[in-house]
Amino acid sequence: MALNPMDIYKLLPKTNCKKCGEATCMSFAFKLLNRERKLEECTPLYEDKKYERQRKKLEEMLKPLEEATETGLIVDEGLCTGCGNCVVVCPVHVEKDPKGAAVGKGITIDDPILRVEDGAVKVINMQACRRYGKNRVLCVVCRENCPTDAIRFLEG
Amino acid sequence: MSFVCPGCSCLCDDIEIVDGRILHACRRGEEIFEKYKENRAKPMVKGKEVDIDSAIEEATEVLKDSKNTVIYGMDTTTVEAQQLGIELAEKLNAYIDDNSSFCLGEFVEAILRKELPTTTLEDVRDRAYVMVYWGANPFHSLSRHMSRYSYYPRGAKRPRGYEEDRFLVVVDVRRSETAKLAKKNAKFIQVDNDDELVDSFFKVMEGKAAKYAKEAGIILNEMKKSDLNVIFGGLGLKYGLKDLGKFVEMVRKMNEVAPLYFIPAGFHANMRGFNETLFEKTGYVNKYSFKDGKGDVDFAFTSLLQNGKVDTAVIIGTDPVSSLPYDVASKLKEVKTIVIDPRMSPTARVADIIIPSAVSGIEMGGTMVRSDGARIKLEVIEERDVNDIYILKKIEEGL
Amino acid sequence: MRFSKFLKVEAEIVVARYALVSDETKSRFEPVIFFHPEFAKRSGVKEGDVVEVEANGRAVKLKVKLSESAPESGGIIPNGIFASYLTNFDGFKRFKANIEVAEGEPSSVGEIIERVKP
């Protein structure tokens, strides 16, 4: 579910008209992701016919958000330098990949939660994250060590 | 199979290419692997496209006629090519210099002269406790430095990693990304003047009051807990210090309190290789004149251009039009320029002669020297025959 | 009409590596300056504006982005042709510049090359 605000932003009117109450469409995109705002609040999307296609796409994209996400982890690739901090600090990785990520090397297990691919971090296997499932804990270790907030959580 | 990334002086050796995806390389490294075919240089003489051998011949003729030549760059090529470049400079009785003369060359020199104690990045990973990033923001300049070698990995003697087994210090004039990571077990010192912090370390060791006495005191105390502490010095430190000697003396003095080492935190992939190669041959790390038989500030590429001391510049694998200040770069129009580069860089675009070359670490193998002095063997993805070695050999033979 | 466009403000500029703007192909370096949000607010500059940055008698037009890691009294220009063009050898990595909101497109690499070596 690698939803990122850039993809949402691209489909918004990008006029920064402020009708939604946000200063920019970009911040509206972020708020949408955080479920602090609803798509309907961007009235131009619904009033202006030329946005219809974009609106449909957006509605589709945002659907998963409605059904509370599993872990709520979002990566904004535009802010990610691929530094690998998040991959190396993740306690699950440290435990499962003692000769790879735990000692700083590129992760060697096949189903890591996060992996740096093509220059930015990608979510590979959400199910392994501590925030997932019945015994979930509110782990924030990866986000805490990302200095550009390229990693966010929908909640907590 | 793993590849070595030639993107910066971390020389990460764990890059994998799986189904066309590049794994583990940071954004900059990835771009080198992904886009090495883009914006390639073409052989040109005075704006006209020629074949590669004609460009090399033309360059050889220019060098034969030149009275004062400078060879500049080579920080992104291999040690083997650097050796040839230095040989060529010797044969031409020329000047030779690289980016390190305005970057971290003097720190490397102090290390090679054994004035600054140093260690390896593996030892840092396995043993270091206090690590000071001073005037360096590795998040942008050496993106994987902290996750690969220093703060984040768990080391043999530091199994609990950053949470408990490391103490991070960041010194900068601004709250950089790296500074933001200095949270628990850490200290961010926002300085206006780096000399004042150097001074504070001295004063604290003498038991006197000082501007940053509190911070310096805490850091010294933390250092006492470990047999390995390290300062990573970056460009901010280089430009912030008025007197390198005083800094070297500070490190020496702090070693009486606790073991402290220094590793440069600069970014050209093989700048240290250039420094070491030239040092072995001449006893100087950069800005060297074969005519005068010594190194001197006057022989820095920047000074030579500003003072009109050269008529020809051979620029290898570096882009002074992008990286040097206007008052230096604009002087390029007064000399003949021969650019040897894989790419049509802004400098290549203004060159009199362009000789296209291969991308080291992708199209040419060889050795590069990591920031801590470790020698790393590069892998090749797609060999290209016309590389820096071929070109430099051909020029030398033609002279 | 915004008044700030008539005002020149002085800014402290730090030149530094910026991985998100790197261009390893050496073909399309991004003309951008990162202001500290506080500085931008004080100076009436918004994200997305084009500003003229003038130092040492030379000027370039750069697109404004915001970054908390910029110096509070100014901005960061990433290492590269635009920063280099503005600087002189002393004050290479840190200098003062005048900022003014401008019209039109940001400067291009080609334009600067022309000025460095006509």
Ligand code: SF4
């Ligand atoms: S209402 Fe829509 S168009 Fe206007 S700023 Fe908000 S998101 Fe952008």
Ligand code: SF4
């Ligand atoms: S998400 Fe953040 S911590 Fe992870 S690789 Fe990207 S920049 Fe680094």
Ligand code: SF4
């Ligand atoms: S939230 Fe915790 S477990 Fe999940 S990816 Fe981040 S660090 Fe790993």
Ligand code: SF4
């Ligand atoms: S940190 Fe340097 S060597 Fe490592 S992947 Fe990034 S650019 Fe390449």
